[in-house]
Amino acid sequence: MSGRKIKNMEEFAAVSGISRPTVSKYFNDPDSVRVTTRARIEAALDQYDYRPNVFAVNQNRRLTKIVGIVVPYLADPFFGEIARNVEQSCIAAGLSPILFSSHGDASYEADILDNLRGLRPAGVLLAPLGRSSTRSVVESFCKEVPTVLFDSYIDEIGEDFVGSNNDQSIALIVEYLCRTGEPPCLFEMATPSNPNSNKRRAAYIKAMESHGHPVNVVKAAGVGWDFEAIGCREGGRAIAEGLFSTNTILCSNDRLAIGLLAAAYQRGLRVGRGSGHALRIAGHDDHPFARYTCPPLTTVSQDYKAISRKSVAALLERIEGGGDAGDRRSILVEGKLVMRDSA
Known part of the structure; x- marks a missing residue:
């Protein structure tokens, strides 16, 4: 040279x-x-x-192979795992993924979308913050750039949504918990950071009513993405105040459940199935750490690979169709019951 x-x-x-x-x-x-x-x-x-300079080259190209991937909180191993699967699906499709994390901050999410405009990507796979997203910013972006939302949704925004079928997955675990012990209470954030929480609460209420059991929703005070700390603090408070009406607790996500497991341990309460156990605790998502808690956490898995594959496929349809691939679709992936020792 x-x-x-x-x-x-x-x-x-x-x-x-x-x-x-x-x-x-x-x-x-x-x-x-x-x-x-x-x-x-x-x-x-x-x-x-x-x-x-790939970014300068992109300015002179009508269409690039760049695909932006935006997740709400990359420090969460759940989003790290799903981002890894989305990246691999993009690469397998001949695309060049660029990964961004909005760190739970709506203003940062808006900045990322603005920066993506300058790159002129072929399309974007966006897991929005949801409730805290600036709706007008996300809506404007989705009208300009082929965008598929995944994991979490904002009503009527984006060309497609790909995520878990919360009605199916919550019904599945509620049925299991009712069949194998006392019916579950639901433990969730009072101010959900992710729209999935609202779907899961509605699904829990529907499932409990279908089984003829009373509904008991216990809310954890706190805002943000530090779910384990909130689950431990607020779960401990709920145990101390007797807010759980049965010995079975279904947490709206695995990270809250991990915090609740710690709260039970601090109070000398054994968690698990059968005699000699004070509580049964279950979660949702099959978080990468769920199998390594003590005891290992019973949960419903999200199919990371299927969600990733279907998200990329939906985006490719939009890109190849010039941004027009028909009406907005909701593509839902069913969860699977994962029975471990905690419930």
Whole structure:
């Protein structure tokens, strides 16, 4: 490699002796140029210190292979796992994913969407904050860029939504808990950070009424994404105040359940099935840590791979259809009961 630093594509075209449009065509798709031309360009790349600025190139392209992936809180291993699966599905489809985390902050979510506009992506897979999202910002973005929402939804925004079938999954675990012991109370956030909580509460009430059992919803005070701390603090308070009317507690997500398990341990209460146990605790999601709690957590799994695969497939349909793939669809993936020792 020569010591000369090439600043831009025009300069690289000049030193390589190949036209600027042909060089640009090569960087967009190497197989689109003749074999002999490709060999000359690659020889020049070996000789000179030059790599194209992908973001600058995108400004001159009508359509890129870049797909933005936006999740609400990447520090949560749940979103880390689902983002990993979405990334892999994008790569398998020949796309170039770029991952962003809004860190539970609506203003940061808005900034990410604004930055994505500048990249002119082929499309975006967005797991919005939901309740705290700035609706007008998300709605405006979705009208400009092919966007599929996944995991959480905002009514009538985005071209498709892909996520878990909360009605099915909650009914499944409520039936199991009622059949194997006392009917469950529901433990949830008083101010949900994710729209799934509202769906799960409604599904819990419907399932309990169908089994002829009274509904008992216990709310945990607190705002934000620190679910384990809130679950431990508020779960401990609920136990101390006798707010749980039965010995079985269904948490609206696994992270709250992990906190509640800690609260039970602090109070010397054994969690599990059968005689000698004070509480049964179950969750929802099959969080990556759920199998390693003590005792391992009974839950309903979200099918990470199916949600990821279907999200990418829906986005590809929108991209290939020029942003028009018919009416907005709600694509729901069923959960599976995961029976472990906690319930």
